[in-house]
Amino acid sequence: MTLPTQQAATGEAGRGTVREVAAAFLKLGMSSFGGPIAHLGYFHREFVERRRWLDERHYGHLVALCQFLPGPASSQVGFSIGLIRAGWLGGLAAFLCFTLPSALLLLAFASLSDRLHGPLGTAAIHGLKLVAVAVVAQGVHAMAGRLAPDRNRALLAAAAAGLVVVGNSAPVQLGVVAGGAVLGLGLCRNVEHVADESFPLTYGRGAASVMLFGFAVLLLLALFASPRWPDLVQVGAGFYRSGSLVFGGGHVVLPLLQHDVVGRGWVSNDAFLAGYGAAQAVPGPMFSVAAYLGDQVHGGRGGLAGAGVGLLGIFLPGLLLVAGALPLWRSLARREAATRMLAGVNAAVVGLLAAALYNPVWISAVRSPLDVAIALVGFAMLAGARWSPLAAVFWCVTASIASTLAGWTAVV
Structure with a gap:
């Protein structure tokens, strides 16, 4: 029994x-x-x-x-x-239930960000941008050790970073990911292969095929979105593109989102990095930053509708894919070539994130040697002491405000 x-x-x-x-x-x-x-x-x-x-x-x-x-x-x-x-x-x-708490907290931050004017508010926002430096640096460090642990994958990551730094555009980013998959077939032969396994589900391959077809159709529409479409539809397409092409963890969405929402003029780079920093201070998924960004599009006119479209757009592709792939996992896991291609993609996205650490994160946030010191301490908290991101948020914001107050004192 x-x-x-x-x-x-x-x-x-x-x-x-x-x-x-x-x-x-x-x-x-x-x-x-x-x-x-x-x-x-x-x-x-x-x-x-x-x-x-x-x-x-x-x-x-x-x-x-x-x-x-x-x-x-x-x-x-x-x-x-x-x-x-x-x-x-x-x-x-x-x-x-896992997503809404963080989304609501980031929406609250979006409503408060309009009031953060003046020296202290500006210093707090600058501190959040330094949080982004520390967090992305820690993400590069951790992902490099896990996803590029050998010489071949480290070289692949370095080449990907160089290409993206030189030609920072959406086609280059997509090309880097695709190139990582192709090169992974030859360079990642020693990667451990996952044995096959199935999952008990209440639906079968027919429903799975519908999910995967829906994902593909929506991705094609998002990739070829027309500027004549309504603003919110274009915003949804931008978030869907980013959510469809993120490999390797939440940090990797940074360069894709930055290209879509900042590159198209929907959100300022300062607001983007402040929201990314604030996302480190809340529980739940990092992709919830889409609620903040959706609210902030077009100078803060996105509102609740923009936040909802942002969340739906960025999460929907991943959910469609996993729902479609669950019944097919046994067949996928048997293919050793798929494992090698994934290893190449993961190494390439390490380079993609390293390039994002330089541009836009570093060049937008670090303005002085003191900023370097603040970000380095935040990085040490995360990567060395392994403290919670909340500690890094508290440190960077407090240090930024303190340096502003010290500047006031020096002036007086």
Whole structure:
């Protein structure tokens, strides 16, 4: 006779309720600080160790699948756990409850940012831009160790960074990602291959095909968006493009979003970096910064509609992809070539993020040797001491304000 806890550990679909999924993810959405990697640890502790909704094997393969696909990996894992546990409504509840707390906090910051004028407000915003320097530097450091650990992948990452720094445009970024996939076939032969695994689901390959077809159609529309379309539709297309092409974690969305929302004049570069810095101070997924950016488009005229379009646009492609890929994972995981291509893509996105650390993050935020010192201390907090991003936010903002006050004192 099988014990109930053992049955739950197998991850059988449809065994839970939407209410329990919503409650579990709402708690995580309000307390999961630390970024995507930390979120995966929270999920493991909550759903594998404590609740036993999944066993170790299923959870490991679920994480591998979500890292294989573009999109926000931790949000895709959370959505998939809800989907496996309580069907489509469970997946939707998991996504909404994990995402909305951070989205609402960033919307509140957007409403306050208009009032942050004057020397102290400007200093606080500048501190958030220095947070972005520290966080992206820590992201490059961590991702390089994990995704470019050998000579071939390190060289691939360096070449990708050089190409993007020289020709910082959307076609170059896409070319770098595609080139990483092609070169990965030959350069990443020693990458460990993931064994095949299947997931218990309430739907099959027919529904999966509809999801993947919908993703492809929307991506084509987003890539060829017309300037004659309504403003909000163009904004949604821009966020959808960014959400469709992000490999390697939440930090990598930075250069893609920067090109779309800043490069097109929708949001100023200062507002963009301030929002990215503020996103480090809230729990939940980093992609929730789309709520802030959607509100801020066209000089802050986006409002709630812009925030909603931004969130839908940036998250939808990743959710469509993972829902479509779950029934097909056994076939995908058998192909060793797919593993090598993914390794090449991941190495290329390390270079993409390194280029973003230089432009726009560094050149927009660092204006003096004191700024360098503040950002370095923030980086040491994250990469060396492994403190929460909240500590880095507090340090950078406080130090920036203190340096402004010290300047006032010197003048007096």
